[in-house]
Amino acid sequence: MTTYHELTGFQRDYVDGRTNTYTLTDAGQHQLQQQAETLTSLCDCPRPVADGSGHR
Helix, strand or coil: CHHHHHHCCEEEEECCCCCEEEEECHHHHHHHHHHHHHHHHCCCCCCCCCCCCCCC
16 A cells, blocks of 8 residues: 555545555545546446535
């Protein structure tokens, strides 16, 4: 995961000498959003909405 976070939109924070936490950055969230839209455009399946609004 250490190398992976450098290539993607994750921020690494150190908890202690052996443990790290990873947080999705705004850039990482944007990348995931773009990927979701790309995948949605490739199939006829509707994309679920998680914000409770019922539509996108």
